[in-house]
Amino acid sequence: MQIQRRRVLAGLGTGVAVGLAGCTGALGGEDDDAAEISGETLTLTTTTSTYDTGLLDELNAPFQDRYGVTVDTVAQGTGAALETARNGDADVVMVHARSLEDEFLEDGYGVNRRDLMFNDFVVVGEPDDPAGVGGGDDVVSAFAEIAAAEATFVSRGDDSGTHTKEREIWDEAGLEPEERGEYQEAGDGMGEVLVRTDQGGGYTLADRGTYLSMQGEIDLEIHVQGPIEDGPDLLANPYGIVAVNPAVHDNVTYDLAMAYIGFLTGLEGHDVIQGYTVEGEQLFFPEAVAEDPNFQQYVPADWKPEEG
Amino acid sequence: MILEIVPLTPSLLEFPFEWHYVRSIIYVSLYVSLIAVALSTLFSLPVAMLVGFSEFRGKQLVTAVINTGMGLPSVVVGLAVLFTVSNQGPLGSFDLVFTTEAMIMSQFVLAAPVITGVSLAAVSSVEGGVRDAAYAMGGTRLDVALVTIKEARYGIATAVLAGFGRAISEVGSVLIVGGNIAGPDGTSKTRTLTTAIQLEARQGRFETAMILGAVLLALVLLVNGILVRLGSGSGTGGVR
Structure with a gap:
């Protein structure tokens, strides 16, 4: 099925590629500085609810400044956001459906899940x-x-x-x-x-x-x-954030994804989420910064060691 | 229905966007659509000439296929291009997902049948006598083609404008392959006027969506004006 689709699309692709030859040439130079985070682009797929509230702009601006990177935010439904990540087209996913996130983890596509916030x-x-x-x-x-x-x-x-x-x-x-x-x-x-x-x-x-x-x-x-x-x-309505597994998709900017997760689940991210209000009302409640350990956030909700 | 809610006099004095934001989405819209239409024209004109000039079995079928292509749903084209450029697809190694290049690809696919189909009709309607005369005067194939293009120039200009209209007003495919990305400072990466309108409408801000719609229309009008101007200018020159 997958292979068949590729073959059909390969034909489609070559037709278009001819027309695009001039445009893709410019992309060649970007792969050289793999050791540097600075200047890289992080692709985040997320839900319309985090994007439309304006929260992500507040979170991404300081992150971009601090690391000198660009965050490309694509707002989709949770299902589509995870599907994009499964195809290796996103580096990090922020969604709010624990059952779908768990499936994503169990299938090996996601690693290092953290609880981020809730409303x-x-x-x-x-x-x-x-x-x-x-x-x-x-x-x-x-x-x-x-x-x-x-x-x-x-x-x-x-x-x-x-x-x-x-x-x-x-x-x-x-x-x-x-x-x-x-x-x-x-x-x-x-x-x-x-x-x-x-x-x-x-x-x-x-x-x-x-x-x-x-x-x-x-x-x-x-x-x-x-x-x-x-x-x-x-x-x-709890929101989680998951990095895409670099062992499955070696093209993802995993180190940058982890830096992003670190930033959002750290004190600075906490303060931004805590302080974000619309018309005087707080929209999201951060839960990543906590003194008490919460081990369940890293694994699928009903996961037990003996099963794994 | 929507018009009932929108106050029909949105005051342009209180322009609800920062100019930087609007400028950058206009830039992305024009960049993507103009390049896509230019590439489509380069591809479509020779195809239209080739099909229009030659007689072969199945010509009607080819024409029908081209004309059917005009009705390609943009979401389907978007998905096909997404599969192609996706990390899993045949062009996956180029990292084209959520870039303007991918958007150009999908608009190319959308605009090409329109430009081919309309210019094919224009070329076909050039009377055989004109071409015969060019042959008779010792013209090469290229000369004959140039004469035909000159004769059919209004039809071809219409074809290019129709292709441009198709490309710049389309929202389904650029949303899928481009991702509607704009930075926190309002700089657009892959957000076009159409996807920005969609975003505003999604959030119930119909007035601002309508204002962006007006900007889009003004832009199309401007490009039409420029192209028509260019078209009539070149029309006075002779064919060498």
């Missing part, structure tokens, strides 16, 4: 709350009420961290939302889905950061709070 998910919807889910702190029954009231639910539908969490909640509620007509799979980023919910009416599951950063543009209210405002732990 939480919230159930948002129209201010008048047609399904009457407001006020409760049980998100599973809130989802069941949305389904029972046949209210519209807009899903990310893009295999992102938020989408993964949403499916987890439907599972807990014992419901198959895909079979309902009021369930819309947007296949798009968090911001797009919030805009769509705002325009078309209904409910959606959003990460608090993106919701807060877009509050000025949309007219949606929180109906079920996450753990930051004493909601259920099921709505916790």
